[in-house]
Amino acid sequence: MDDAKIGANLASSEARFAGKVAVVTGAAGGFGRAIARRLAGEGAAVALADIDSAKGKRTTAQLAKRGATALFKTVDVSRGDDLRRLMERTCGAFGGIDILVNNAGYCHRAKPLWELPEADYDRIFEVNVKSVYLGAVHGVPRLLERGGGVIVNTASIGAVRPRPRLTAYNASKGAVVTLTRGLATELAPHGIRVNAVNPVAADTDFMKGPSGGRPLGEKGREILEATIPLGRLAEPDDVAAAVAYLASDDASFLTGVCLDVDGGRSIG
Numbered sequence: 278m279d280d281a282k283i284g285a286n287l288a289s290s291e292a293r294f295a296g297k298v299a300v301v302t303g304a305a306g307g308f309g310r311a312i313a314r315r316l317a318g319e320g321a322a323v324a325l326a327d328i329d330s331a332k333g334k335r336t337t338a339q340l341a342k343r344g345a346t347a348l349f350k351t352v353d354v355s356r357g358d359d360l361r362r363l364m365e366r367t368c369g370a371f372g373g374i375d376i377l378v379n380n381a382g383y384c385h386r387a388k389p390l391w392e393l394p395e396a397d398y399d400r401i402f403e404v405n406v407k408s409v410y411l412g413a414v415h416g417v418p419r420l421l422e423r424g425g426g427v428i429v430n431t432a433s434i435g436a437v438r439p440r441p442r443l444t445a446y447n448a449s450k451g452a453v454v455t456l457t458r459g460l461a462t463e464l465a466p467h468g469i470r471v472n473a474v475n476p477v478a479a480d481t482d483f484m485k486g487p488s489g490g491r492p493l494g495e496k497g498r499e500i501l502e503a504t505i506p507l508g509r510l511a512e513p514d515d516v517a518a519a520v521a522y523l524a525s526d527d528a529s530f531l532t533g534v535c536l537d538v539d540g541g542r543s544i545g
């Protein structure tokens with residue numbers, strides 16, 4: 278390959294999302310922030326959405342300062358009206374939507390399933406599962422307007438390799454896996470691919486859910502690391518790289534895939 282061609286390939290791979298518009302939920306911090314940063318870094322205009330307005334605005338301002346085309350909308354992903362307004366705002370600002378990343382989610386306090394309050398069970402399914410349905414209701418028509426697109430959902434390796442005391446959470450992510458695969462069959466004829474990532478544990482604010490507010494800490498980290506064959510937790514950038522791949526044309530023949538981003542946890 279001559280030098281000019283190598284240069285051209287580099288340029289195109291650096292801007293896989295030039296001209297594309299992405300919506301990322303749960304984008305104020307953790308995986309969502311890394312995903313938004315990665316998609317924006319590769320050329321996408323990005324709408325960040327989160328229930329945490331202050332943090333979401335800060336994150337979006339940081340991205341914009343680095344040159345990203347980005348907006349922020351306060352959204353509770355369990356509410357249809359919020360998602361409708363998010364899609365309207367994004368289309369108004371950027372002209373349409375090509376990529377929808379349903380990433381927002383959280384974990385209840387770690388407890389045996391039979392001791393988990395019913396309200397906690399219901400809320401987990403509203404935020405982690407209903408949000409994917411509502412994302413489809415309000416997002417698919419927008420993707421269709423562009424002649425196709427991509428949906429990427431953040432599930433969890435817990436969907437396929439559950440740990441004890443997180444059963445409702447893991448079941449909610451199992452539902453995300455099945456929603457992903459089912460929706461992929463429905464949308465393939467319309468030129469919309471639907472995939473998911475299954476991350477292993479990462480030291481984000483998410484960890485305060487199972488512990489009842491405490492950060493992970495050194496001891497907790499060591500316990501988790503010992504269960505992951507590659508010997509470390511996931512980093513937000515690991516997840517962002519996988520989401521960017523699934524959202525890109527590099528994965529144009531992949532749909533219904535739930536990609537384990539897990540350092541081998543599922544086989545360890």
Ligand SMILES: NC(=O)c1ccc[n+]([C@@H]2O[C@H](COP(=O)([O-])OP(=O)(O)OC[C@H]3O[C@@H](n4cnc5c(N)ncnc54)[C@H](O)[C@@H]3O)[C@@H](O)[C@H]2O)c1
Pocket residue numbers: 302303304305306307308309326327328329352353354355380381382383384404431432433434475476477478479480481482483484
């Ligand atoms: N961190 C982990 O160990 C881990 C592992 C596997 C999967 N996940 C999943 O990854 C996703 C991102 O988690 P994270 O680790 O980045 O955690 P995080 O807490 O850093 O980020 C989650 C974001 O979602 C937002 N959010 C929560 N409820 C919301 C709602 N109702 N509406 C809108 N936004 C809401 C939060 O404000 C937060 O900014 C979640 O779906 C989580 O279940 C996390």
